[in-house]
Amino acid sequence: MNCEWTEKISLLIDGELARDEAETAEHHLRACVVCRQAREDFLHLRAHISAYRADLDPRTQRAALAEILATAAFEKRDAKPFVTSPRGARFGERLAALLGVRANAQAWAAACVLIVAGALFGLILWRNAPTPPAAPTIADSQPRPASEQAHVPAIVTQSEQVRADGDGARETGGAAEARPRRRELTKSVRVRFERARAAVVAGETGREPRRAETTEAQSEAMLASVELSPRRLDEGAADAESKLGREFHIDSPLAATRHVEQAQLLLRSFRNVRLAGARGASDLAEERRRSQKLLYRNIVLRREAATKGDLPVERVLSSLEPILIDIANLPDRPEGDEVLAIRQRMERKNIVAMLQVSVAAAR
Amino acid sequence: MTGEDEDFANFFEEFYPSLCRFLECMLAGRAGVAPDIAQESFMQLYRQGLNSFAPGEARFWLFRVARNFALNELTKAQTRARLFGRVVDAFRGGRVPNPEQELEMAERREIVLEMLKSLPEHQRAALILREQEEMSYREIARVLDVSEGKVKVDVFRAREALRRKWGRAERELAKTVGS
Numbered sequence: 237m238n239c240e241w242t243e244k245i246s247l248l249i250d251g252e253l254a255r256d257e258a259e260t261a262e263h264h265l266r267a268c269v270v271c272r273q274a275r276e277d278f279l280h281l282r283a284h285i286s287a288y289r290a291d292l293d294p295r296t297q298r299a300a301l302a303e304i305l306a307t308a309a310f311e312k313r314d315a316k317p318f319v320t321s322p323r324g325a326r327f328g329e330r331l332a333a334l335l336g337v338r339a340n341a342q343a344w345a346a347a348c349v350l351i352v353a354g355a356l357f358g359l360i361l362w363r364n365a366p367t368p369p370a371a372p373t374i375a376d377s378q379p380r381p382a383s384e385q386a387h388v389p390a391i392v393t394q395s396e397q398v399r400a401d402g403d404g405a406r407e408t409g410g411a412a413e414a415r416p417r418r419r420e421l422t423k424s425v426r427v428r429f430e431r432a433r434a435a436v437v438a439g440e441t442g443r444e445p446r447r448a449e450t451t452e453a454q455s456e457a458m459l460a461s462v463e464l465s466p467r468r469l470d471e472g473a474a475d476a477e478s479k480l481g482r483e484f485h486i487d488s489p490l491a492a493t494r495h496v497e498q499a500q501l502l503l504r505s506f507r508n509v510r511l512a513g514a515r516g517a518s519d520l521a522e523e524r525r526r527s528q529k530l531l532y533r534n535i536v537l538r539r540e541a542a543t544k545g546d547l548p549v550e551r552v553l554s555s556l557e558p559i560l561i562d563i564a565n566l567p568d569r570p571e572g573d574e575v576l577a578i579r580q581r582m583e584r585k586n587i588v589a590m591l592q593v594s595v596a597a598a599r
Numbered sequence: 600m601t602g603e604d605e606d607f608a609n610f611f612e613e614f615y616p617s618l619c620r621f622l623e624c625m626l627a628g629r630a631g632v633a634p635d636i637a638q639e640s641f642m643q644l645y646r647q648g649l650n651s652f653a654p655g656e657a658r659f660w661l662f663r664v665a666r667n668f669a670l671n672e673l674t675k676a677q678t679r680a681r682l683f684g685r686v687v688d689a690f691r692g693g694r695v696p697n698p699e700q701e702l703e704m705a706e707r708r709e710i711v712l713e714m715l716k717s718l719p720e721h722q723r724a725a726l727i728l729r730e731q732e733e734m735s736y737r738e739i740a741r742v743l744d745v746s747e748g749k750v751k752v753d754v755f756r757a758r759e760a761l762r763r764k765w766g767r768a769e770r771e772l773a774k775t776v777g778s
Contacts, residue, residue, distance in 0.1 A: 238759075246755040250729060252736055277762045281714075285730040288711045290619035290633065300638040301611050305604055308645050 239270040249278055295565050306535040495533050499556055500591040502526050527563035552594050555585055607649050611641055618665055624727045625669040627712035640665040662742045714761050722757035725750050
């Protein structure tokens with residue numbers, strides 16, 4: 237039961253008729269019941285089809301964008317390593333690469349110390365050409381010729397300063413004197429670097445220095461935990477380790493090890509955030525931001541690992557990814573339940589322990 | 600993020616939902632494929648360079664690419680191997696809507712998808728772009744790479760077919776929802 241005008245009615249509701257044609261069609265509508273019914277049907281159809289909403293998951297959407305940008309960066313980077321870390325970190329990595337040392341924070345921090353030592357050594361040599369000075373890391377425990385005394389105190393002061401800044405009360409007292417100074421210094425510089433990096437991160441978001449101090453404390457905790465041998469890690473870690481096996485290694489250590497370290501820091505920080513009290517829920521903004529940043533790199537590294545067929549790395553990064561996505565997608569003022577749910581998932585997966593073992597094994 | 604990436608991210612946020620909707624309707628009955636194709640389409644757009652398009656043109660290009668992917672999917676000419684590894688498949692779910700709302704939404708969605716599924720692909724694409732994206736016939740013609748005359752005929756035939764086949768059910772649903 238159609239009228240020859242019905243097609244015009246379709247065009248009319250689409251606004252595809254010229255003005256005079258539209259007026260004629262409107263005029264026809266007033267007289268034709270068949271066309272009025274057709275228009276009603278078409279408009280009902282329109283209402284239903286246009287009311288359809290896609291089955292969207294914001295996490296899928298965000299992950300899609302992250303993956304596109306990360307893949308694009310991966311494709312663009314050519315010979316350049318994919319690094320989104322602060323400038324200091326890049327410098328450290330370049331330095332480590334330059335020196336050919338195994339790429340982890342400890343190694344390049346040691347390299348930094350050696351270079352600083354070398355520079356100071358050169359300075360002393362330049363000022364006191366005939367006198368062979370001791371390296372600054374051990375200079376303060378060696379008797380020194382009188383001619384050197386004028387210059388060395390500055391060095392000692394500097395190394396003491398680094399030690400005091402970094403290790404705080406933990407390393408003061410007579411017992412510490414007995415420990416090899418080089419080891420202390422290396423560790424201290426690492427702590428110092430972590431703090432500087434945290435300060436850079438805090439500066440980027442305009443946060444208070446308090447945040448940097450918190451991160452330093454967490455760095456301390458992480459460093460302390462890394463000092464443990466895998467045998468002394470907690471039961472969960474041992475379990476995770478046995479799953480991963482001794483063969484665990486990271487092929488792109490420059491990127492992967494540092495990434496896992498940072499993720500570990502983030503998850504510890506997230507785990508320790510208090511939801512009530514002085515630190516309000518809004519403080520999670522920092523964790524969210526860091527999580528978003530890490531997520532990009534995680535996707536790239538996971539894909540890289542998948543391409544290389546590096547299953548252990550891929551597995552670790554795959555376990556990490558949903559947690560990063562969850563944290564990155566928390567609302568501005570997350571409810572306690574949401575945060576707890578993520579923490580519980582972290583606990584179930586024993587994710588922090590797994591990362592810890594990965595880092596320890598990669599060293 | 601570079602300026603280019605930021606532009607892209609803004610464009611993505613604006614059109615991802617509608618592209619997913621378009622794809623879901625095009626691929627009625629193939630649950631879960633739309634986000635993959637949407638992502639792949641946006642990836643193509645990124646590679647093409649958002650800035651290489653005249654203002655407003657990128658959207659048409661995007662829908663054309665997505666439709667071609669959807670056609671591939673429909674004809675099964677290509678497997679899913681071309682699609683990205685899915686990042687969060689296992690972690691879907693999240694917020695649960697109120698059961699009544701969910702049921703009503705599910706019913707409506709099902710009816711729309713059933714209706715669209717019954718149409719030939721070219722009519723379906725034209726009608727979806729018209730009703731959901733509110734594109735003009737000229738714009739639809741560009742997306743589908745056909746003449747405006749064909750779009751005009753396809754849209755009308757699609758409406759007529761749905762009206763004949765589903766008109767009664769659709770009216771009943773409208774009454775139920777309206778009451």
